[in-house]
Amino acid sequence: xxxxxxxxxxxxxxxxFFSARYPLDAFIPVDLFLRADPLVxxxxxxxxxxxxxxxxxxxxxxxLTLVFGRFFCGxxxxxxxxxxxxxxxxxxxxxxxxxNLRSLKLxxxxxxxxxxxxxxxxxxxxxxxxxxxxxxxxxxxxxTVLFANLSLDVLRPAAREMGWIGLTYLNVDQPLFSTALLTxxxxxxxxxxxxxxxxxxxRxxxxxxALLGLFSRFGIFKRVVNNQCSGCARCxxxxxxxxxTDDPRTVKAAECLQCRTCRxxxxxxxxxxxxxxxxxxxxxxxxxxxxxxGFLLACSGGLAAGYLFTADPLKKxxxxxxxxxxGAIPEQDFLTACIRCGACMKVCITNTLQPGLFDCGAAGxxxxxxxxxxxxxxxxxxxxxRVCPTQAIRSLDLEEKKYAxxxxxxxxxxxxxxxxxxxxxxxxxxxxxxxxxxxKVVDGFRRPFVIENKCNGCGFCEKACPIEGGAAIxxxxxxxxxxREGSYRLAAEASELTLxxxxxxxxxxxxxxxxxxxxx
Numbered sequence: 001x002x003x004x005x006x007x008x009x010x011x012x013x014x015x016x017f018f019s020a021r022y023p024l025d026a027f028i029p030v031d032l033f034l035r036a037d038p039l040v041x042x043x044x045x046x047x048x049x050x051x052x053x054x055x056x057x058x059x060x061x062x063x064l065t066l067v068f069g070r071f072f073c074g075x076x077x078x079x080x081x082x083x084x085x086x087x088x089x090x091x092x093x094x095x096x097x098x099x100n101l102r103s104l105k106l107x108x109x110x111x112x113x114x115x116x117x118x119x120x121x122x123x124x125x126x127x128x129x130x131x132x133x134x135x136x137x138x139x140x141x142x143x144t145v146l147f148a149n150l151s152l153d154v155l156r157p158a159a160r161e162m163g164w165i166g167l168t169y170l171n172v173d174q175p176l177f178s179t180a181l182l183t184x185x186x187x188x189x190x191x192x193x194x195x196x197x198x199x200x201x202x203r204x205x206x207x208x209x210a211l212l213g214l215f216s217r218f219g220i221f222k223r224v225v226n227n228q229c230s231g232c233a234r235c236x237x238x239x240x241x242x243x244x245t246d247d248p249r250t251v252k253a254a255e256c257l258q259c260r261t262c263r264x265x266x267x268x269x270x271x272x273x274x275x276x277x278x279x280x281x282x283x284x285x286x287x288x289x290x291x292x293x294g295f296l297l298a299c300s301g302g303l304a305a306g307y308l309f310t311a312d313p314l315k316k317x318x319x320x321x322x323x324x325x326x327g328a329i330p331e332q333d334f335l336t337a338c339i340r341c342g343a344c345m346k347v348c349i350t351n352t353l354q355p356g357l358f359d360c361g362a363a364g365x366x367x368x369x370x371x372x373x374x375x376x377x378x379x380x381x382x383x384x385x386r387v388c389p390t391q392a393i394r395s396l397d398l399e400e401k402k403y404a405x406x407x408x409x410x411x412x413x414x415x416x417x418x419x420x421x422x423x424x425x426x427x428x429x430x431x432x433x434x435x436x437x438x439x440k441v442v443d444g445f446r447r448p449f450v451i452e453n454k455c456n457g458c459g460f461c462e463k464a465c466p467i468e469g470g471a472a473i474x475x476x477x478x479x480x481x482x483x484r485e486g487s488y489r490l491a492a493e494a495s496e497l498t499l500x501x502x503x504x505x506x507x508x509x510x511x512x513x514x515x516x517x518x519x520x
Contacts, residue, residue, distance in 0.1 A: 054389065070256060106290055108205065229271075324368070325385075353370060428448060
């Protein structure tokens, strides 16, 4: 029964993941697993100095853990299910580590909290929900689309013969992400740890498991062994978490996943799981093995990591070209609120949102950035903010999102065909949805100019520029509008930003004497 429940919830996780697409009309929030993660709620709230928007689900999960123990790890966690499935690919490794190594995950929680106090959100390195969602975005989603397109290529000849025109020319846009190799290495490392011992990640490293374990120590439903136990220790050998002590009658309550494996394999049928209302029992060890030295090292390590991730000497240099999604809150707040789950990149219909590497600084690793040369930001899409579980990207309606200015287009005259080679080119003007590019006669040629207060940095001009390599017109974060709260439209009015849909022709062409505001 446990395996069936695990597979159902893994399927439910994948269903929500693939439901995150345009148009987003899912009845159930597609970021449900991220919203329900209490580690995300705690660390992000501390790092951002503000409560995350969704606290009900983490509170419910913690309350259920107080009743049923660490059931989430044993039944609902999609990463735990993946690790259980992967164990079938490996030989039964039984390397036994020193028991005090289990405290590593508790020290991990301490380190994450201390780093959050220092203003650094490091959940993307250790939180299972964030890691798995990002892995599915960067690896599983592109591979799924690739398989779909290959299957269509196989079916295309038959469809052509049958006259199925729609299927003949059907093709799914192939998404690509820049950190695929790094993401694959991290995920493979987590899985390959099973070669050492089953569920190595869950036993020794998972901070979410450690947090749930602190609550599950007082869970009402616990393992009970009656007098028929022969001491054969089969339960100890088969326990996926190694939660049963040297005495088969005793269990580490914080490590038990309530998986019932021991009950199923017990030859004497001496094991059951019952509601025991007293948490103080001789057959359930409740102590937390945290040493003073380890605690101090975890605190100092978390503070040091927080400092190293936030004190980036090249931060200002990198931010000169860094374009965040529309609706992203101010940069420092964004870095503390973003958990690098990749959900915004998954739903981006143009694939312009890409995970940052160290070009965003150490603190910006895996954060979303817009590569507008690769693709523009579609103005009729606002999904990135709607799927962000911590609202590092605000959920805006389409009208508000239009005024969430990403930056301003700048013409690089030394690369522009018109400015440098006196050639006729109108592509950037033709592609601009707000007619922010106009022309002025200079030296006998019509030269393009950008009107700053009509540009919201959507990137259509940069994407369409015919220059090979880097474009001759690029969006820079000049004049970007990023608000933690309040109306973008009102902020746009205050900055005299006026965005009107392009009517298909230039409303005016600047003459040589014009004093209209333009950016060269």
